[in-house]
Amino acid sequence: MASLDIGIDLGTCTVIATDSTQSVVVREPSVVAVDSRTDKVIEIGSRVYDMIGRTPNYIHVIRPLNEGVISNFAMTEVLIRHMLKKITGAQMLKPRVTLCVPSDTTNVESQSVINAAVSAGARKVYLIEEPVAAAIGAGLDLSKPEGHLIVDIGGGTCDIAVLSLNGIVTKSSIKTAGRLFDEAIIRFVRNKYNLLIGERTAERIKIEVGSVYEGSPEAVTEVKGRDLMTGLPKKIALRRSETLEVLREPMDVILRAVIGVLERTPPELAADIRSNGILLTGGGSRLTGLIQVLEQTTKVPARIAENPEECVAVGTAKSFDYLDKLYDGFVHTSTHIH
Ligand SMILES: Nc1ncnc2c1ncn2[C@@H]1O[C@H](COP(=O)(O)OP(=O)(O)OP(=O)(O)O)[C@@H](O)[C@H]1O
Ligand SMILES: [Mg+2]
Structure with missing residues (x-):
């Protein structure tokens, strides 16, 4: 049987899978949408991302890897399964998989992630710590x-x-990390302008005009949200210099x-x-x-x-070349099934 090696970075924001060519093959936002009336998963990844902040209230958008920990195990498994299926497709190949999980993942959770990958079709699973994968990548x-x-x-x-x-x-x-910067922007815009904005708007503001360095040139962006006083849509102009202290x-x-x-x-x-x-x-x-x-x-x-x-994801795939050599970086290795 031909062998297939896959590396997966289970990131808080993005899940990225790479194969033995060490190029990115699948990239999806780490989100899953569930219909709370039936508990069925209705979408995974990029299609869910477009729904954030725009769903009817029976559709729950879940981030299984919130704040760098596995906060929803069942949905993490859904994500792993989705990535492996996208790569292996209808092939019968059972890949070896290296996964990068958040650093605070406990041993029990690590074992569960390994089991999830195995049940999703992996032949053998390795876990690698994020900074080691990043460095290799x-x-x-x-x-x-x-x-x-x-x-x-x-x-x-x-x-x-x-x-x-x-x-x-x-x-x-x-x-x-990144999402706390977004939250800081949401709080600032609410306090200073009485304007409620969503997380995607906050992230856009951060990327377009956010800065932590006083020497960055001034920039401005338009921000739309809901006025907390009137309840109506409102827009403001936000300057880079205003974000300095916040960030x-x-x-x-x-x-x-x-x-x-x-x-x-x-x-x-x-x-x-x-x-x-x-x-x-x-x-x-x-x-x-x-x-x-x-x-x-x-x-x-x-x-x-x-x-x-992409460094972590590329590093997970490259790590197959180092399996015998790395020691501290691998927190856990497992598991054969036949
Ligand atoms: N140009 C930019 N300026 C500032 N932040 C950015 C920029 N581009 C992306 N980001 C931020 O990078 C973060 C995502 O980075 P990355 O994809 O490395 O995270 P992740 O691997 O999914 O998360 P983690 O490693 O914490 O599990 C987001 O918070 C995003 O807003
Ligand atoms: Mg990461």
């Missing part, structure tokens, strides 16, 4: 005794890790966590990191001004990986 050579600092800022978690010799030396995982709060939490990891890093590796720089992955690292404030605060040069959202 970004093309770092982890086999040398040389320190690298990876900061992966996703939607639900920010993972910070120092890696050397195929393992994790120091790490920290916090729940301050600075979650940004400072991330900066403190990075400093914390640097402080716990052995001196030899800290010196490597100073010359290698910080490598940023994850969509959240694209936030305007983030590199500048990170460099200012840590005094270490930083760069964003190419296609930062």
Whole structure:
């Protein structure tokens, strides 16, 4: 039987699957829509994303991986099954699968994810930690005794890790990431303008004009929402400079966590990191001004990986080449079925 290797990044915002060619083959928002009258899954992924904030109240949009933990196990299984089915299609091949799960996943949950992948058709399942997958996906050579600092800022978690010799030396995982920046914008617009906006609008504002760095050039965007006083639709103009203070709060939490990891890093590796720089992955690292404030605060040069959202997924597929070598990065390996 020909073999098939698949890597899946079970992200809070996006699930991405890659195959042995290490290119992205399926990408879906991590959302599932359920009809609460029948408990039936009615849509998965991108078609659900377009429904967010626009559904009748009996349709529930579920994010199975909320805030970087598996908050709805049954729906996580639905997502895994959906991804595997899309790749393997009608083929009878049972793939080996490497999954990247949120860092705070417990052993029991890990085992459940493995079982879900097995029941969805996987022959053998490996779990890998997010910063290790991110580093491999970004093309770092982890086999040398040389320190690298990876900061992966996703939607639900920010993972910070120092890696050397195929393992994790120091790490920290916090729940301050992209979606908390969106929530900060929602609160700000409500408090300052009495305007209620949804999460998709907040994310658009963050991407278009949000910044954490005072030196970013001014920009403006139009924001539509519901006036809390009149209940009627209203629009305002929002400037980049207004977002600085709002976004600075979650940004400072991330900066403190990075400093914390640097402080716990052995001196030899800290010196490597100073010359290698910080490598940023994850969509959240694209936030305007983030590199500048990170460099200012840590005094270490930083760069964003190419296609930062895809590094973890590419790393999950590439990790099959390293199966014997990686130790700390694999939290769990399992499971044959025949
Ligand atoms: N240009 C941008 N500026 C700021 N944020 C961005 C930009 N592009 C994407 N993002 C944010 O990146 C986040 C998604 O990143 P990513 O796809 O890496 O997350 P994930 O892997 O699904 O989540 P996690 O790793 O936390 O489970 C979202 O919060 C999104 O708003
Ligand atoms: Mg991620």
